[in-house]
Amino acid sequence: MADYYTTKKRKKRSGYRIGIVIFGSLLIFLGSFVMYMRDTTLEDYLGIETTPSVTEPTGPDVTELVTEPTTVQSQEPELPVTSEVTEPSAGNPVGESEAVDDSYFDNCVFVGDSITYGLGSYNKVSAKNVYASVGMNISKIDTTTVETEFGEMTVIEALKLKKPQYVYIMLGSNGIYWLSNDAMIKMYSSFIDEIKAELPQTEIIVLSIPPVTADREVASESPIKNSDIDSYNDELLKMANDKNVHFVDTHSCLVNSEGKLDTDMAAGDGYHFQADTYDIFLNYIKTHTVK
Amino acid sequence: MKKILAFILAGAMAVSFAACSGETTTAQPACSDVVKAVVSSQTEMEQTVECNSDTFEVYYSSYGITSDMLDDYSAVYTGGAYADEIAVFKAKTKEDAGKVKEALEARLEKRSKDFEGYAPEEEAKLAEAEVTAKGNYVMLIIVPDIDSADKAADSCF
Numbered sequence: 001m002a003d004y005y006t007t008k009k010r011k012k013r014s015g016y017r018i019g020i021v022i023f024g025s026l027l028i029f030l031g032s033f034v035m036y037m038r039d040t041t042l043e044d045y046l047g048i049e050t051t052p053s054v055t056e057p058t059g060p061d062v063t064e065l066v067t068e069p070t071t072v073q074s075q076e077p078e079l080p081v082t083s084e085v086t087e088p089s090a091g092n093p094v095g096e097s098e099a100v101d102d103s104y105f106d107n108c109v110f111v112g113d114s115i116t117y118g119l120g121s122y123n124k125v126s127a128k129n130v131y132a133s134v135g136m137n138i139s140k141i142d143t144t145t146v147e148t149e150f151g152e153m154t155v156i157e158a159l160k161l162k163k164p165q166y167v168y169i170m171l172g173s174n175g176i177y178w179l180s181n182d183a184m185i186k187m188y189s190s191f192i193d194e195i196k197a198e199l200p201q202t203e204i205i206v207l208s209i210p211p212v213t214a215d216r217e218v219a220s221e222s223p224i225k226n227s228d229i230d231s232y233n234d235e236l237l238k239m240a241n242d243k244n245v246h247f248v249d250t251h252s253c254l255v256n257s258e259g260k261l262d263t264d265m266a267a268g269d270g271y272h273f274q275a276d277t278y279d280i281f282l283n284y285i286k287t288h289t290v291k
Numbered sequence: 292m293k294k295i296l297a298f299i300l301a302g303a304m305a306v307s308f309a310a311c312s313g314e315t316t317t318a319q320p321a322c323s324d325v326v327k328a329v330v331s332s333q334t335e336m337e338q339t340v341e342c343n344s345d346t347f348e349v350y351y352s353s354y355g356i357t358s359d360m361l362d363d364y365s366a367v368y369t370g371g372a373y374a375d376e377i378a379v380f381k382a383k384t385k386e387d388a389g390k391v392k393e394a395l396e397a398r399l400e401k402r403s404k405d406f407e408g409y410a411p412e413e414e415a416k417l418a419e420a421e422v423t424a425k426g427n428y429v430m431l432i433i434v435p436d437i438d439s440a441d442k443a444a445d446s447c448f
Contacts, residue, residue, distance in 0.1 A: 018293040022296070022300060114371040117371040118370040118371030118372070121340065121346065121370055123341075126345040127349040134405040135407070135409040147353055152353060152354075174409075267373075275338065275340070
């Protein structure tokens, strides 16, 4: 009998010990779960997406980055303006002048297509002074939006905010393959009238469009003839004179003795520029300025 | 049997401690290192140019990414003829990362629209491109070989 009770007591004590271990394990597990949930949310734990709550930024500021852009309505003019637009008194095309330095471009905006876009993306001029878009052509100038410091908007909307002293326009490379010269010149003229109406103090400079390589002239897809480019540039000069705006012949600094763009100055498509070609282009502009 | 059960529970408890430490061991690479890794993964990409403060303002701030959202960023792209772009941002908070993602998706949409009907090769690149997030890192990658780019980016984390 004593053995029976002793065994029973032993079993009871053993049972208690096991129970305590199990209970303790459960407590510790619960505690671990609480610690885990403290560092997350129920939604994260369950993998449910929710709108996160606002938290204060805790890291250091990235000081080299820009601040939030001002709203369109409150944007003040950034650039100086002349009191009168200079008549193209020296005649078109604009002749050679004393070279200006790169700060000249702070007062300019370049309007155009993907070739002009490269001025900003290659960091040749500030991207804030380039209003251009891949695929832009004169038929879409009033509808296609461009990326600007003010946000995405049309060229004329951005020009009205920026109020630059000079606006350089290079349009036609994208369009010469399928639009007639007459159609392009008509639309170009309307665009110039629009700028004049909105920005009477801004000098308008039309740029001749650049040549293409020999390979591009015979490309199986969208070939472009340099003779068509020359013909269009002649029409641009006439339009600039009719509209009393300036004309700078940037084509002349890019064309070789055969009337084409050198292959090593062009991207693979024989049409866009290599990075170094923009330097030649901009040096010509700096030495053919409007006073 | 009860002892075995007790040992199993103790082991589960130990594993819980390890798993619920509250600390992550996810790598926090510099954004520039991620960009370099992706560039190195490409064999057909044209020469790239680094983003500066002005291009940041036009290409990213105009879509809503501001400096106070970021701990770090790095971006490179090619010239006007090509759509190639590798942009990596490390946002400060989860909310900021969400805003950066939205902004980059808007930029990708704009670039896709610009190249539509203009350059078939670039259109194809943009169709394969994506905006991805890893924690507070958000990346826009538009390159000729997106699979190699993804592997290269993943290897940084």
